[in-house]
Amino acid sequence: MSRGSHPIIRSSLLLGAIALMGTALLASVNDLTRERIIEQEKRRVLQQLNAVIPAASYNNDLLGDVIEVDDETFFQHPAPVTVYRARMDGKAVAAMMIVTAPDGYNGDIRLLAGIDISGKILGVRVVSHKETPGLGDPIELEKSDWVRGFANRSLQNPDSKGWAVKRDGGQFDQFTGATISPRAVVKAVHRALLYFAANSQELFDTPAKTVNADG
Numbered sequence: 001m002s003r004g005s006h007p008i009i010r011s012s013l014l015l016g017a018i019a020l021m022g023t024a025l026l027a028s029v030n031d032l033t034r035e036r037i038i039e040q041e042k043r044r045v046l047q048q049l050n051a052v053i054p055a056a057s058y059n060n061d062l063l064g065d066v067i068e069v070d071d072e073t074f075f076q077h078p079a080p081v082t083v084y085r086a087r088m089d090g091k092a093v094a095a096m097m098i099v100t101a102p103d104g105y106n107g108d109i110r111l112l113a114g115i116d117i118s119g120k121i122l123g124v125r126v127v128s129h130k131e132t133p134g135l136g137d138p139i140e141l142e143k144s145d146w147v148r149g150f151a152n153r154s155l156q157n158p159d160s161k162g163w164a165v166k167r168d169g170g171q172f173d174q175f176t177g178a179t180i181s182p183r184a185v186v187k188a189v190h191r192a193l194l195y196f197a198a199n200s201q202e203l204f205d206t207p208a209k210t211v212n213a214d215g
């Protein structure tokens with residue numbers, strides 16, 4: 001190695017070290033950002049859950065007590081259904097199910113359906129959708145009270161014929177000029193109720209697994 005090449009080697013080493021430090025710094029900032037995003041996401045999910053189930057009615061770690069259910073045939077969607085289990089002193093209180101209606105006007109509508117242990121709906125909220133503003137979007141609580149109409153409903157109230165929009169002979173309102181979005185939501189909530197009724201024991205007995213906060 002000649003003396004003349006030393007400055008070049010030194011510069012290269014320095015550059016390499018700077019690049020390494022930069023990469024390490026970027027990686028740790030990335031990690032921190034990801035942790036913060038996950039924390040924010042968890043807070044957002046918990047807020048949504050607590051809008052449906054009062055925090056005072058359970059005392060377990062709702063976000064940690066979660067399972068995923070795969071039943072594409074039943075739910076008519078390949079996405080697993082996330083189920084947060086609410087318990088009070090270990091006793092089952094409610095299942096908070098994130099289900100996806102596949103048949104919105106513009107595709108998937110993700111819903112949170114809170115069902116108490118007796119099979120009664122605590123509340124339903126639309127978590128995400130792509131329905132048309134002014135037509136299908138009254139499924140959102142921010143746009144209308146329509147979704148509140150599910151509270152206290154069950155498989156007996158109304159009976160299975162009633163679990164449809166009025167246009168289809170059921171009990172739930174459609175919107176002016178928009179039947180597809182509310183129909184998709186009503187059917188998905190009904191499916192969640194049916195699944196809960198048939199599987200409630202298993203839903204609460206299955207050991208929790210770690211899933212992403214947004215399900």
Ligand SMILES: Cc1cc2nc3c(=O)[nH]c(=O)nc-3n(C[C@H](O)[C@H](O)[C@H](O)COP(=O)(O)O)c2cc1C
Nearest residue numbers: 105131132135136137175176177178179180181182
């Ligand atoms: C551009 C466009 C967007 C629409 N978006 C929706 C929608 O988001 N949700 C919905 O239910 N219907 C939507 N519709 C209406 C449906 O095509 C369909 O006509 C309607 O849901 C049937 O309801 P009706 O029987 O009350 O007319 C849209 C129609 C058009 C032309």
